[in-house]
Amino acid sequence: MISLHMQCGCADLALAQFKQMKERDIVSWNSLIAGYNQHGLDMEALTTFSCMLQDSVLQPDKFTLASILSACANLEKLELGKQIHAHIVRAELGTYDAVKNALITMYAKSGGLAIAQKILEQCATSDLNVIAFTALLHGYIKLGDIMPARQIFDSLRDRDVVAWTAMIVGYVQNGLNNDALELFMSMIKQGPKPNSYTLAAMLSVSSSLASLDYGKQIHASAMRSGEVHSVSVSNALISMYSKAGSIGGARKVFNLIYFNRDTVSWTSMIIALAQHGHGEDAIELFEKMLSHGIKPDHITYVGVLSACIHVGLVEQGRSYYNLMTNVHKIEPTHSHYACMIDLLGRAGLLQEAFNFIQSLPVEPDVIAWGSLLSCCKVHKNVDLAKDAAERLLLIDPDNSGAYSALANLYSACGRWEEAAQVRRSMKNKGVKKEQGFSWIQIQNKVHVFGVDDGVHTQKEAIYKMMEKIWKEIKNMGFVPDTDSVLHDVGEEVKEKMLKHHSEKLAIAFGLINTPENTTLRIMKNLRVCNDCHSAIKFISKLVGREIILRDATRFHHFKNGKCSCRDYW
DNA sequence: GTAGGGTTAG
Known part of the structure; x- marks a missing residue:
């Protein structure tokens, strides 16, 4: 029953059921923990685990440990993972494949790639399997080491859909869209059938290529295979259509999944509307999301704030920023700071934007100064621009954007000599201008x-x-x-x-x-x-x-x- | 009756 509730995504119901039970055996604990883990509620999985250790005499078995290691992997809790590892050795549970795989995954994901590799090498050649190698492959990709990842992929004998997808996603995450495309093509030709994970990744490739034709082809193949009903594919479709310039296409997909929207779906649509200049619609949708009881996350707020930027709604932007920090208790990140600077600066409140940067609890980054700089350019404020550019170049001396923005601003104001001076110093330092x-x-x-x-x-x-x-x-x-x-x-x-x-x-x-x-x-x-x-x-x-x-x-x-x-x- | 690798948002 617990696992049934969990499979429906009803963690609350599962917990209620669990609490009602007078006698809890290891299977009920395991079902709850595994359920949390599978739904991305890894913190809950860990707390449940420590409750189990405290409240009962039951000892964790191979099922418990596999789930807990997976939770450690997702949360990148290397130290806790090591403790679990020690326990596994003591309890002699390390011989089970699932436990071994979970252990290797934990190390590969949480910064212990060398240990993961070592455990894998210690395994006798007979029981090496595709799961452990996929975990290792993913570990290399996370570090940006594509070559060893590809070597592992090539050496795998029984490549399944997960291994293929991991490699494709690895290319995408490292900006190698063409390699991703190529591998996807050969997967179509000779590999297993792509599933929702593969298609979502390929849609993100189409998004960065901003190619509507290509994205539509993936959409069609998702329809043929039935994977189009997966929320992640739908969400990726919303972004793809939006980034390829078709806000209508994005809307269609969003409307189609009326009964099946998660936070990402709402966020994607809000961002799409914001990017296309429909600021008011984006805000309206955000309000609707709140009234539906969907919890916004920090990326939703990036979308809401950028909607305010694009239509110049300064006051509304400010109040959403407060709502985010005070009501939803979301800690602002550098992206939110950049949004606020843009919001104020674009509207011409340059001094206020500058004061905002000064009041930040963290060191302002390149993006913060860059936002202020480009606003200064729009409003032709040379003095503040100079200040912003200087501070930006202190952090990133080779930033061509800063040089160009300043030189362009001088030119636009007819201050040709100063413009030439900036261009000269850019040349002397060997900084190359970004060509349009x-x-x-x-x-x-x-x-x-x-x-x-x-x-x-x-x-x-x-x-x-x-x-x-x-x-x-x-x-x-x-x-x-x-x-x-x-x-x-x-x-x-x-x-x-x-x-x-x-x-x-x-x-x-x-x-x-x-x-x-x-x-x-x-x-x-x-x-x-x-x-x-x-x-x-x-x-x-x-x-x-x-x-x-x-x-x-x-x-x-x-x-x-x-x-x-x-x-x- | 329970478990292991891979998504999507700026």
Whole structure:
């Protein structure tokens, strides 16, 4: 009965049942502990374990210890794990496979990889199994050692779906998306059938590639295999659609799982809405989440605060920050601090943002100073920007963003000499500037455009298209924002440089190569400049198309001369 | 009757 409740995810019911029992045998204790462990309630598993040791004469058996070791592994409690290990040796329970595997996992996960390896080597060759090796493989991946992990994977004879997934996830977590993709392909060809874990991981690959086509393919295969009903796959789908620029797709999935939403589902949808500039909707959804009695976690609050940032709701942001710390008792992290700095700074309350940084109970990090710096850039506050940049460079001397932001700000204010000075010192220190580029995917092929690099095969046609658009939008009232040009050159040259910004080239290319009325989805690695933002609004009206641009921080939906961000970004 | 390796959010 206890395990039945646990399997339904009703830990409370299981506990009530357990408390009712007059006589508790080892199986009832084990069921409760294992249930907690399987539902991620590892702290509860450990407390139950110590109750068992105190309240009863029962001795833990191999089932108890396997679960407890797993809890230690998840909580990375190496010391406690070692004590359990000692007990296992004394009680001579170390011969059971499940216990051995749990032991190796515990060491691999909680920072004792060398011990894990040693135990594995001591096992006779006969009973080495895929579970222990997968745990070891995962241990290497956690340390970022991909090579030994891959070696283990290659040497495994009976690779099952978990081993394949562990290796794929390992690539994803270490930013090796292409390797993940490649391995997934060969899994399809010759490996076991992917399950919900595999598909969720591959959806996160599609998210970081921001490839809607690819994500849709994974969605289709999840539908075919029935894994689409898993909450984790649904949650990963929400993020994938959002990051690929389709807020509608994200909404559809979220609505579809009405009866099956967890904290991650709500959080993913809130973040999706925030990223797409639907700040009010994000907040409304958050309130709905609270009224449904779903507990927000620290990431939910990152989403809520960034929703407030994107629409400039300063007061509301402040009150949510207080709600988080005072009511939900969530300790703010660096991300929350960065959100608050952004919230205040974006709204022009630069001094207040600066004071906020000064009042932090921890050393401010690169992100904190970087947020303040970019806000100073938006509001053209040179003095504070200089201060922020200097402090940032103390922590990270090679931060190209800090140099660029400061140099650009000087340029924008016409202080060419100081701008040149910053660029010189950047050059002297060997710091390389991050180049801006944009890309667009058309029929499974990604086309990348740098600033005016002119390498594309359709260069002539693209430039010609841009020339035509430029003339027409100027007739519509578009005024080029030559302040966005960060070089001291004549007005005419400035205009030419603006015309060839990477996002504009990507749009011109998209217009040439897609049928009329198709939505264009452009991605950019840096934040969109003022001139491009203004130009794209006109272009969307001129060509009667929706243009979706994802820049470094958010999405802009341009339609009929307007942008979803309402020009606040 | 109970157990062991792998997800998803900024």
